[in-house]
Amino acid sequence: MSHAGVSRSVAVMTAFMMKTDQLTFEKAYENLRTVKPEAKMNEEFERQLKLYQAMGCEVDTSSAIYKQYRLQKVTEKYPELRRLPQELFAVDPTTGSQGLKDDEVLYKCRKCRRSLFRSSSILDHSGGSGPVAFAHKRMSPSFTHVTGSQAQCTSYFIEPVQWMEPALLGVMDGQLLCPKCSAKLGSFSWCGEQCSCGRWVTPALQIHKNRVDETKMLPGLGSQTRKT
Numbered sequence: 738m739s740h741a742g743v744s745r746s747v748a749v750m751t752a753f754m755m756k757t758d759q760l761t762f763e764k765a766y767e768n769l770r771t772v773k774p775e776a777k778m779n780e781e782f783e784r785q786l787k788l789y790q791a792m793g794c795e796v797d798t799s800s801a802i803y804k805q806y807r808l809q810k811v812t813e814k815y816p817e818l819r820r821l822p823q824e825l826f827a828v829d830p831t832t833g834s835q836g837l838k839d840d841e842v843l844y845k846c847r848k849c850r851r852s853l854f855r856s857s858s859i860l861d862h863s864g865g866s867g868p869v870a871f872a873h874k875r876m877s878p879s880f881t882h883v884t885g886s887q888a889q890c891t892s893y894f895i896e897p898v899q900w901m902e903p904a905l906l907g908v909m910d911g912q913l914l915c916p917k918c919s920a921k922l923g924s925f926s927w928c929g930e931q932c933s934c935g936r937w938v939t940p941a942l943q944i945h946k947n948r949v950d951e952t953k954m955l956p957g958l959g960s961q962t963r964k965t
């Protein structure tokens with residue numbers, strides 16, 4: 738296993754001990770190294786675990802933090818990343834098997850209009866300000882720079898979507914390209930990337946806000962509905 742892989746598995750185990758045994762980061766890491774003296778993690782993971790501790794080790798299964806954690810565990814379980822469990826991927830919005838919910842927003846490639854992901858796939862990393870930050874946004878992305886904490890983030894961090902799978906397998910990082918027109922949309926790294934707001938997101942799949950447009954689906958279009 739690569740050095741980065743070992744470091745990550747140590748970090749994930751430490752996080753698990755912090756949560757289940759309610760230990761501080763220092764204590765959990767110390768305990769782990771008593772059992773596995775060779776266990777070591779890099780400074781970036783230490784920093785993230787201290788952040789995790791600062792948030793009270795709270796994990797809500799629907800939260801962005803949990804989805805991130807699940808992604809991290811996957812990178813440990815599948816260190817080669819040659820195949821990933823399908824439940825990890827959000828359904829490709831172009832497959833149309835699921836209609837858009839009322840308050841959901843669809844994000845499309847700005848260049849070719851291909852549907853890329855739904856607002857429910859966005860993993861908010863502001864640590865508490867929550868989904869509100871993504872609601873009621875103006876249609877023109879140029880307005881998103883005006884107010885609020887989200888103004889600092891120039892990218893959406895999202896969960897993996899089915900069309901990304903070929904790009905994600907077998908490599909630690911790379912570009913995310915539009916599956917239709919190959920326009921560059923963003924990048925990903927299983928080791929994490931830093932958002933423009935300063936926060937680390939691990940693993941990171943980021944889509945630049947200025948490469949996509951928001952679309953609110955109108956009732957009766959695109960999804961089946963019984964109401965008239």
Ligand SMILES: [Zn+2]
Binds near residue numbers: 847917
């Ligand atoms: Zn495109």
Ligand SMILES: [Zn+2]
Binds near residue numbers: 889890891
């Ligand atoms: Zn940010």
